[in-house]
Amino acid sequence: MNSQEKADVPAERPPDEPPRSRFKRHRKKLISAFVIVMHCLGFLTSIRAIMETRTSQGAVAWVISLNTIPYVAVPAYWVFGQTKFSGYEVLRRKNILANSDTGRATARVLEEEGMLVEPETDHGRRQARLLESLAKLPITRFNEAELLIDGEATFDAIFEGIASAEDYILVQFYIVRDDGLGRKLKQSLIDKARQGVRVYMLYDELGSSSLPDAYLEDLRREKVLIYPFNTTQGKGNRFRLNFRNHRKIVVVDGRVAYVGGHNVGDEYLGKDPALSPWRDTHVAVRGPVVQFVQVSFCEDWLWAVGSTPGWRAGESHELNWRPEKAPQGDVLALCLPTGPADELETCTLFFLDAINVAKERIWIVSPYFVPDEQLMSALQLAALRGVDVRVLIPERSDNCLVYFSAFSYLEEAEKSGVKIYKHQPGFLHQKVMLIDDESAAIGTANFDNRSMRLNFEVTMLLVDRDFARQVEAMLEEDFSNSLAASAAEYTEASLPFRLAVRVARLLAPVQ
Numbered sequence: 275m276n277s278q279e280k281a282d283v284p285a286e287r288p289p290d291e292p293p294r295s296r297f298k299r300h301r302k303k304l305i306s307a308f309v310i311v312m313h314c315l316g317f318l319t320s321i322r323a324i325m326e327t328r329t330s331q332g333a334v335a336w337v338i339s340l341n342t343i344p345y346v347a348v349p350a351y352w353v354f355g356q357t358k359f360s361g362y363e364v365l366r367r368k369n370i371l372a373n374s375d376t377g378r379a380t381a382r383v384l385e386e387e388g389m390l391v392e393p394e395t396d397h398g399r400r401q402a403r404l405l406e407s408l409a410k411l412p413i414t415r416f417n418e419a420e421l422l423i424d425g426e427a428t429f430d431a432i433f434e435g436i437a438s439a440e441d442y443i444l445v446q447f448y449i450v451r452d453d454g455l456g457r458k459l460k461q462s463l464i465d466k467a468r469q470g471v472r473v474y475m476l477y478d479e480l481g482s483s484s485l486p487d488a489y490l491e492d493l494r495r496e497k498v499l500i501y502p503f504n505t506t507q508g509k510g511n512r513f514r515l516n517f518r519n520h521r522k523i524v525v526v527d528g529r530v531a532y533v534g535g536h537n538v539g540d541e542y543l544g545k546d547p548a549l550s551p552w553r554d555t556h557v558a559v560r561g562p563v564v565q566f567v568q569v570s571f572c573e574d575w576l577w578a579v580g581s582t583p584g585w586r587a588g589e590s591h592e593l594n595w596r597p598e599k600a601p602q603g604d605v606l607a608l609c610l611p612t613g614p615a616d617e618l619e620t621c622t623l624f625f626l627d628a629i630n631v632a633k634e635r636i637w638i639v640s641p642y643f644v645p646d647e648q649l650m651s652a653l654q655l656a657a658l659r660g661v662d663v664r665v666l667i668p669e670r671s672d673n674c675l676v677y678f679s680a681f682s683y684l685e686e687a688e689k690s691g692v693k694i695y696k697h698q699p700g701f702l703h704q705k706v707m708l709i710d711d712e713s714a715a716i717g718t719a720n721f722d723n724r725s726m727r728l729n730f731e732v733t734m735l736l737v738d739r740d741f742a743r744q745v746e747a748m749l750e751e752d753f754s755n756s757l758a759a760s761a762a763e764y765t766e767a768s769l770p771f772r773l774a775v776r777v778a779r780l781l782a783p784v785q
């Protein structure tokens with residue numbers, strides 16, 4: 275065969291690649307591309323974490339995880355890592371007492387009736403200014419506070435208040451269950467709605483995730499206006515799942531308000547064998563402070579529904595914004611709503627101030643005690659200057675990370691004289707603080723990162739020696755049912771246990 279003939283012979287084709295080999299090759303390319311893309315996203319997201327995460331510990335934790343295990347950390351960050359809640363309109367920032375007809379009328383009554391606090395000392399004026407600047411609401415006098423210990427007393431008072439309603443009822447809970455207590459609340463609201471009383475109700479859709487549609491439909495059928503808080507509404511908020519509305523508020527006719535640790539579920543009445551006896555605290559307040567509990571509810575309603583119930587004068591469903599002195603008592607009271615939409619870390623600043631101003635004692639009760647470094651340092655400094663610093667937490671916890679994290683504080687607490695006690699019977703859920711002999715705070719905020727930075731909370735600060743003595747007696751009883759914790763529980767534990775404790779402590783800023 276000559277050279278020309280050889281050139282005319284077609285070149286032999288390589289054999290076709292088997293389908294399995296082709297699939298493996300494509301899969302390797304896809305995996306490589308996925309790894310590259312996820313690491314790029316992890317790097318870019320870590321920049322956002324550095325710029326936006328509120329604590330340095332949290333930023334470091336996110337940066338490390340985003341760049342080492344981006345496949346898990348990137349989606350986790352977009353669900354759990356965001357700490358800024360945008361779009362929520364804080365009516366208090368608009369100085370509502372000055373910039374609306376209703377607000378000006380409320381302010382005028384407060385001033386004319388002498389319901390505003392005017393401290394006599396420079397220190398008192400500075401302290402009042404600080405607290406009012408944090409709350410963006412005034413401290414008022416001529417209030418009455420009723421301490422409600424445990425579920426039976428709390429819900430008896432709430433149902434009695436609901437039964438007395440003549441105009442409207444505002445209801446807000448983090449958890450609402452379709453159980454015995456939940457159905458009793460539903461029926462009581464339906465009964466009042468049938469009598470022509472307006473009922474507005476909010477619930478957190480994550481906290482109340484087990485609430486069936488039938489429960490909601492029963493209320494809506496009777497013209498009860500009930501809505502989820504819906505943190506994920508609005509453009510760009512679809513994955514904003516780490517925020518909660520943790521407030522528990524009931525207001526009746528603008529005359530009485532109930533705030534505290536109880537949600538709506540049978541376990542809060544001590545009917546859960548695994549958690550009973552349930553230990554919790556609420557407070558009922560009467561007087562001008564009730565109008566400012568309403569403000570907190572209205573801000574949440576505005577976010578959830580897009581309008582405020584009866585804030586503007588002349589509305590057909592106007593709420594009662596005329597403050598009245600309580601029939602008895604002269605308790606100084608401040609309503610402090612806090613949350614991730616605040617310009618400052620309001621809840622953290624409030625706790626820091628309470629610890630720093632304490633002269634004789636500060637007793638803190640919280641089911642979730644996971645303070646950051648600044649709060650723990652404040653507690654240590656208070657103890658070192660001779661303040662009786664006590665922290666009461668539950669022996670049993672319903673949160674594994676919180677349970678292990680608490681052990682990590684025992685050694686540094688013991689070294690400085692901070693006393694930590696563990697409540698033995700059942701589950702301790704109350705959120706109470708006693709400062710010296712005349713101030714007490716009762717509300718919904720825990721002593722952890724979530725309440726400080728991620729949850730919408732509300733705290734009632736009540737200044738009155740008689741009320742403080744009632745809180746003292748209540749807490750003395752709680753301490754009698756508790757055991758002092760020792761640093762040895764951590765330092766002498768096994769290495770795996772101590773490692774679990776340290777890991778839980780590291781994860782605290784991002785939980």
